Amino acid sequence: MSRKEYFDSYAHKWDQICHTDTEDKLKKLIRSLRLKKGSQVLDLGCGTGVLFPHILKSIGDKGRLFGSDFSPKMLMEAKRKNQNKNIILICAPAEKLPFIPESFDYVIAFASFPHFENKAKALKEISRVLKKGGKLFIAHLLGRKELKEHHRLSGSLVCRDFLPSENILNKMLYSKGFKKIVIMDNPSLYIAYGEK
Numbered sequence: 001m002s003r004k005e006y007f008d009s010y011a012h013k014w015d016q017i018c019h020t021d022t023e024d025k026l027k028k029l030i031r032s033l034r035l036k037k038g039s040q041v042l043d044l045g046c047g048t049g050v051l052f053p054h055i056l057k058s059i060g061d062k063g064r065l066f067g068s069d070f071s072p073k074m075l076m077e078a079k080r081k082n083q084n085k086n087i088i089l090i091c092a093p094a095e096k097l098p099f100i101p102e103s104f105d106y107v108i109a110f111a112s113f114p115h116f117e118n119k120a121k122a123l124k125e126i127s128r129v130l131k132k133g134g135k136l137f138i139a140h141l142l143g144r145k146e147l148k149e150h151h152r153l154s155g156s157l158v159c160r161d162f163l164p165s166e167n168i169l170n171k172m173l174y175s176k177g178f179k180k181i182v183i184m185d186n187p188s189l190y191i192a193y194g195e196k
């Protein structure tokens, strides 16, 4: 089974498995990012779109939200749940994004970055599609160690998916042109930030 097939197979039950009690945490997380009204945002590896209502609230009517994912079934769920003219869904791998350079003010990779097979390539693409001064947030509702354990215990295809160490991610981000890098890692929240 490929990774795409793996995520496709979870799409219809994703929210029941992963998001029965996350609503308040997601709301708080997105608020803490202080997205500006009218921004262009890419939710990278958006899955079923659990962040969409929160992002839309932050960016307002003049903002535009793109949700991208390589799993068509995740995107179908996202479409079923979220009908809003300011949301555009795109089926594409993070390693080859179908956007022109400097398209976005923000890229948010929530609970998705560890699963990208080629992280360096994905970061290069993220950097390419961010505007100058644009911001990347890699975020999780678990710390790096806790997430690694969570994936390991799943015993599934993603059991070896993990976040790079702080040192390695720092170097990766720096080499792709990110500055003002901050990595915050505690047991119930992980945010890696970089600005292009």
Ligand SMILES: C[S@@+](CC[C@H](N)C(=O)[O-])C[C@H]1O[C@@H](n2cnc3c(N)ncnc32)[C@H](O)[C@@H]1O
Pocket: 003, 004, 007, 008, 018, 044, 045, 046, 047, 048, 049, 050, 068, 069, 070, 071, 074, 092, 093, 094, 095, 110, 111, 112, 115, 116, 117
């Ligand atoms: C753990 S799920 C998280 C989904 C959503 N962000 C959430 O928190 O509910 C990871 C998502 O990343 C997507 N994904 C994994 N690898 C990808 C890749 N290389 N390119 C694009 N999407 C990918 C999967 O299809 C899946 O929807």
